[in-house]
Amino acid sequence: MTLYKTRKFFAILTALTLVISTTSPMNNLGTPSNPIQSIGNVLEKIFGIKTAHADPGSNIFELDGNIITNTATPPPDDWDHIFTDTASGPCTLLSTLPSSFISGTVPFCKHDDPTPDTSYFSTGSKDTNPISSGNNPWNCGTISNPTGKDNLLRGFAYAAKSTSAGDEFFFVGGIREPKTQGSADWGVWFLKDSTIAPKCTTADTNNHPFTGKHQDGDELVTVEFTIGGTVGTINVFRWNGDDATGSLGAPTTFAVTCINGPDNGSICGIANGGTTISPGPFPAGQVCADSSTTNCLKVNQFFEVGIDATKLFHSVCFSQILIDTRSSPSATATIKDFVLGNFITCQPSTVPTKQAFDASGNPLSTVGTTNVAGTPINGIRVGGTITYKFTEQNTSTGPLDITSVTAIDSQFGNLGTPTSGDTGDHILHPGQTWTWIKTFTVTTCNPVTDTVTFTGQVPLLGTPAPVEQASVTVNVLCPATEATKHAYATGADAAAGTNPIDNQNVTRGATIYYVITEKNISSGNPSISQIKNVAITDSLLGLSGVVPPDSGDTNANGLLDVGETWKWTRSFTTSSANCNGVTNDVSLDGAMVLDGSAAPHETASVSVNVSCPVVKITQFGYTNTPTDLHPTSGIVSGTTVFTATLHNFGTGSTTVTASLTSPTTASTVSCSPSSLPGTVLASGADTTLSMTCTYTNAASLTVISGHLVVTYTLGSGPGKASGSPADISFTVESD
Template identity: 30%
Template sequence: MNGHGPSRLHRRLAARLGGVLTALAGASIVAVATFPGVITGSAAGIPDVGSAGVFELDGNVNQDTATPPQYDWSCVFNTPSGHAGCPPSANPANTATTPTLLGSVFQADSDNPDPTYFSSNGAGVKDVNDISAWGCGSLNNPLNKDDILNAYGAAFLAQGNAANGKAGHELLYLAQERDSNHGDSFAGFWIMHNQHACSNGTFTHPTHDPGDLLVVSNYTNGGSSSTIQLYAWDTSVANNLRLLASGFTCGATSPPSGLVHPEDICGIANPSSFTEPWAPNLSLDSNQFVEAGIDITALIDQGVFPVSSDPNASCFNDFLAETRSSQETTATLKDFTTGRFSFCVNPKVTTQQTSGSVTSPGLTVERGATVSDQATLGAPLSGTPAGTVTYNLYSSSDCKSGLAYSNTQTLSGGTVPPSAGFDTSGLTPGTTYEWQAVYSGDIGLGGHNFPAMSACGDEPLNVLDAYIKIAPLTATNPVGHQHVFQVTAAVLPSGTTLTSAAISTNVSPSAGLSQNDTTCGSPTISGNTATCTITIDSNTVTTYTANAAATLVADGVTMHRSTNSSVIGSGSHGRGGSGPATKNYVDAFITITPQNADNEVGHQHVFTVTFTALPGNATPVSFGAISASVSPTSGLTTSTSSCGSPTVNGNVETCTLTINSSTAGTYTANASGAVTIGGASLSRTTAPDGSAAGPGGSGPATKHYVDACITISPNGINPVGRSHTFNILVQAIPGGATPVSFGAITPNVTPTPGTESTTCGSPTISSTSAGPTASCTVTVDNRPRRRPRSPWAR
């Protein structure tokens, strides 16, 4: 049987547990390493890692300390399932009472042939050699004392109730079962940074990393004597192994001298037989089982571990249990089993965002709302996590580009603060933004939490926007012409469905409006848009201002928009929206002056045409030529006009029409013109009666050319001394002219007659069929005058 006991074959054939790594969690971890090299002993004695109240180093796998409950291997691997007496399994654990299990590994190795056995790779299979020298393969019937049945390990963070000053310390516990307790042997553990698995006769990753840890326990005298050492891989020292600590039996009252930090490393073998609780429930004789504990934190605090610039130096990922032929580190390696054992954990990062009173992993908000993100670190956790969380918001769906926002917060007491509030004004509707929270990890701070991040896509953020506008924004209408404002309110992006829309309107001033109607009480909704109209009309020259406000609901988000919130509603008009719309009602009038005038024939007359745009400050104003005419044209000796090139001064256009006539008659002048005011075209004319001349305009102008004639009769020859009467007649032309006012008639007789009398000082006014007349007489006589008598005559 090659040294194996009678039950060896039975045990070999029994089904065994496969190598399992369970990355459990909770709390903070500082460093890693270890396994025992021990002998039998008692758990009572000097305070050491075995009496910390965290894990039972008592030479068996069963939990058998009632108060306070401690871990043992049966608790770590929950075998049998749910058995009483183990500490609570909450994760994170209660930091006041319960140690935190950081990680564990169980490797079964009882099969025959043994699938994992060292073999030469041409350079020697020793602990002092680098892994590239190690070969591996299977072996039939290995020696019992070198054959590993099971190997396992666990790392804990001691909490507030730990004894011997171990609170807050990281404690590493290791155990190995061998097939026989006869003869000298060796049990060891490599705790390495990278995983090294046997593949095609060699190990993957064929080099040690600086700081890889080797824990060895040497069995001599059949296992009755034991020592335990902790080494670190260091190529700067002889044999590449630097001794860090050495210990003895856990709880020994008088450990041998020369040990290095014995309070921080100890081991113990089983003093009596026991049956393991996991299948196939092997019975182990005394000294077939050995377990050890190491206080990693204490050794770090004492400067035992070499300082490394690598922040991951205290994180280990590989567990390799081994035996060798003798206790020297240069001895040939025999059996091994390996599995993954990570002391550092990858926390789960979950996030949710908040805006206002709404908190959810995914949010849709109005653009401009303030949003904050909140990350939570969840199991697995190592201790009280430290470090930072950076909140990044990306515009790309893969969280790799388009960084829109970044904010870093520092953890306090393990709590992750939310991000600072983020103003979403700069985000684009239609783009789905993704939050991702990046945890820095705390390994560089002495913790054992790897960097981690939330899953991209778990926390989308969408923004909606809205606008309201009125069109046309500015328009000009002639008075009396109806105008329609088009009101449009919409949510963005365009693919959004508008759930509801309420639109209100305001037109001011209300005075002067002859119409003010709206359909906005029941707007038309189509897709993302609501539309309605405001219809107004006015007969007065006035500028009207139209405003509108909307309350829009889409995707559960209510948005308020207004063209002018100081007048109606609330909110801005939004991007793509407009301010108030204005409607200018304009007018114009044309006049000819003077309206009525009389001129003596042969005297020139000037008509002035004035064309005025209303209101006086209207702009822009564009006048055309004025068309001026006089009728009839017969009898006119002059008819000229400047209206082809009128004079424009602001909102007033003027020109003149000049006429003259040699005959009496009445002439009628008319004028018409066109003007464009702010895009509105207006035409005004004096013809035919001024009704189309505009407010303040005039009708046609008339010019009366008049004349008169005077006659004196009769001619005659009278004897001297006989009087003669002249009849003088003055007649106004035309005969129908009115009013006519005659003045005095002044006769003149030359040479001076002897006598003269006249009625012309008060002529007779008459109305005849030919028209009004004034008549008078002048009577003259030419009797010789008597010569005056000389005073000397007698």
């Protein structure tokens, strides 16, 4: 077994444990439950010394003069369930602590065994003196070789809470160099100021001051252990006033030895008097009294003492602990070696929240709190109003009021007086929640992120409250769509979207192919920008109401999603009713899926000019010129010329096709047909064609005919000219 030996002396483990109950009353000393308590009654009545052989907090912690947890299934627990340690340190808080541990508190464990020792009170320093101001404040220095019972090696403390009564307990300890003769005296300061620190950090012989100050309500406990491990005297003092002008009040004195059993006493102490004990895993298995003994602690080297903080103290909220050795339990005793460090027994804590709602009270975000930002739920339309709810709750572990609460918001600035929760004293009490309500009109399409920062002061500790932030983000709905409409001459062009004929000409009877589109171009979060119930109105094409698109609904969900372009294709055949042109108007509407509000109303229009030519035969006749007449024989010769005139009475030009032929089959008649294979005839223009027929030695009464056929181009195909076909005949007569 490895032995632990410090310098020229053997290390001795000493622990002082203090226990405090917040709600259990002290023993009824007038009706003692055992003979020891009867003796205590006599001491209290004769000497003013309160005694109670009890173990305060016995249901959560063992005060039995050793370090090892004795119960097979704790609680109660002992020091080996709080810390682990090595000879050279440092102490280590276990990762898993008993259920009695108060979340937010900070246990204390610290070594104090260097040589030379730089944490030693200078001569003249006393508990009755201020720490850093006023007359004769504390000083510290360096001692080269501290020995004996005044040499402090360890200090440790633990705060716990009773699961049954809700009482709060402090367990405080220390380790000193062994000394088996005489009494051992300890002092424990519970300090509110977190800035208290000695400046004697170098090994010189000069005195050095302390920083930090006493605050009203600092508490001092002094303990005397006699040979055998019993308690001689325990004094509880309170510091009244500030550091410079305050003073230590009169003590409440006890003589209470722990019995490791349940009782309703408020304070006790015990040491390993009369026995040698194993220290176990805490503070260290190798700490022993001398080289001939392994894994042990000598008699009176381990101490445990208890104090009832909520009952005996005016507050259970402290920031630091100072454990010292001393010449006696008196307030004016010479104070000697010490350890000092954080022992946070109640922690100021707050929980901020922030959430956003729409005008109907529907949440627009999850709840934002410390380190967890509120995430968007759906969203709000630009121009809408966000209602923000801010809260700040005091969740401190102890009676820590918070004053000067200020809420600064990234959009509203100082939120000012809370809307509710403040009872009128402007103090955020433990368990209390303040609420602020503010409204904000959205003017941007970007998501709106809002952050509130809470600050305050904790008067009891003289420290700021935790700076807390809560943030939420609200998605903004900025619906936007665009609609188009184009005209095409063919279905193929319409499908391809090429060669539009917007504002161009078609001829009466032509079929126009219309393509209507609507695209969702909303900005912001696509998931809240879908459009439902897309309705289309186009009277020319017979569209009305919700008409599924021909294409574009890529996911077939029936919703116009962001980025989708829906397309409808319809055709229309022109007629003479459209000779002034066709203008086709379409309107599109819908509703936002998010909140049912109207989607943007879109319109689109396209015009196509319609030509309506009307071709008529205005003149169809002939002229005859005889060249040889034989009246006696009835034989005639000559020339007949057939002439036709065509006129476009309509709007727009057209292509005219005409033929002038003769159906005459007589061999004595010869005609030269005339045609117009494709002549453009402008509106109001004329065109003519003629056919010459020659008859030679034709018999009298020979008939020569002209046949005229005229067509012209229309949108639906060839159109027949008015009067076509036309026929005209000439009869040859000899006399």
